[in-house]
Amino acid sequence: MEENKEKRNRLAIFIPWALVAILTVLNGFFIYNYFKTDKKLADTEEVLFDTKEAKSSLDSLLSITNNELASYKGQNASLDSLVIQKDNDLKVYADKIKRLLSQDKISKGALEKALEEIEKLRYYKQKYLTQIDSLSGEIVMLNRENYKLKGNIDNQKRSNENLSMENAGLKNKVAIGAKLNTSALVVTGIKMRSNGKEKETMKAKQVEQIKLTFKIAENYVAEKGKKEVYLKITSLDGTTLYNQATGTATFNYQGEASLYTQKKIVEFTQEAQDVSIYWAKGTEFNVGKYKAELFADGFKIGAVDFELK
Numbered sequence: 039m040e041e042n043k044e045k046r047n048r049l050a051i052f053i054p055w056a057l058v059a060i061l062t063v064l065n066g067f068f069i070y071n072y073f074k075t076d077k078k079l080a081d082t083e084e085v086l087f088d089t090k091e092a093k094s095s096l097d098s099l100l101s102i103t104n105n106e107l108a109s110y111k112g113q114n115a116s117l118d119s120l121v122i123q124k125d126n127d128l129k130v131y132a133d134k135i136k137r138l139l140s141q142d143k144i145s146k147g148a149l150e151k152a153l154e155e156i157e158k159l160r161y162y163k164q165k166y167l168t169q170i171d172s173l174s175g176e177i178v179m180l181n182r183e184n185y186k187l188k189g190n191i192d193n194q195k196r197s198n199e200n201l202s203m204e205n206a207g208l209k210n211k212v213a214i215g216a217k218l219n220t221s222a223l224v225v226t227g228i229k230m231r232s233n234g235k236e237k238e239t240m241k242a243k244q245v246e247q248i249k250l251t252f253k254i255a256e257n258y259v260a261e262k263g264k265k266e267v268y269l270k271i272t273s274l275d276g277t278t279l280y281n282q283a284t285g286t287a288t289f290n291y292q293g294e295a296s297l298y299t300q301k302k303i304v305e306f307t308q309e310a311q312d313v314s315i316y317w318a319k320g321t322e323f324n325v326g327k328y329k330a331e332l333f334a335d336g337f338k339i340g341a342v343d344f345e346l347k
Contacts (some may be wrong), residue, residue: 115277124166216260220340242346268298268333
């Protein structure tokens with residue numbers, strides 16, 4: 039009996055302490071979860087930022103850019119082509135930023151990324167405007183030079199009128215006999231494959247170079263030796279295409295200076311020979327109809343029309 043009573047006394051002491059220990063553990067667990075959940079909510083609130091100011095900055099930049107690009111339009115076909123190309127490039131970049139700012143609130147990292155992209159857009163906008171302004175300046179200078187050349191040519195024409203008809207006629211007969219003649223003119227668009235081989239295409243977006251092949255007929259009146267053959271490619275509106283990187287170059291045709299697209303030195307043998315001339319514009323070609331003309335020794339020696347689709 040005494041032994042049972044002692045066991046009951048030990049249980050009476052142990053059970054309350056065990057309950058206290060269990061309650062303490064549960065209370066600590068609930069407190070830990072409470073603060074952990076509260077911290078997660080606080081952290082979520084801290085990383086959300088309003089995108090309104092960034093959107094306003096982007097809209098302002100795009101508005102200013104559109105006005106600046108518009109001021110260059112309508113001066114020249116080549117300049118308009120460059121403006122359109124750069125405008126499209128900037129719009130693609132701007133659309134990427136708009137997607138980053140599509141929500142009203144985003145994380146700090148996402149906002150910093152969007153602001154960084156806006157600064158990059160600002161840099162490219164200034165870079166492109168500098169390129170466009172440089173071409174605009176070249177066009178103005180070219181117009182001045184053409185005006186001056188035209189004045190000189192008009193004076194030369196009046197001076198040539200004093201030559202005797204007999205001498206002029208004889209000279210023309212000799213020159214006409216020595217004129218080079220061409221045939222089988224074919225224009226092909228070229229895109230280079232990764233293996234270095236040429237792929238022919240007439241799709242404007244794929245064309246990297248224009249290739250003109252033709253045959254020079256035999257001519258034993260014309261002197262052997264090096265002949266400067268000029269390729270002149272013009273668009274439907276009459277604008278001559280030329281490489282902006284190499285600058286403006288002209289040749290003399292019927293007493294007037296004329297722009298050319300590409301020049302090739304041909305070693306003329308008096309025998310019939312095949313010739314190819316390549317020209318890489320440097321920028322994407324526009325869809326449309328074009329004319330390719332060949333000139334040598336002051337004569338037009340061939341022409342062919344072609345179209346890029």
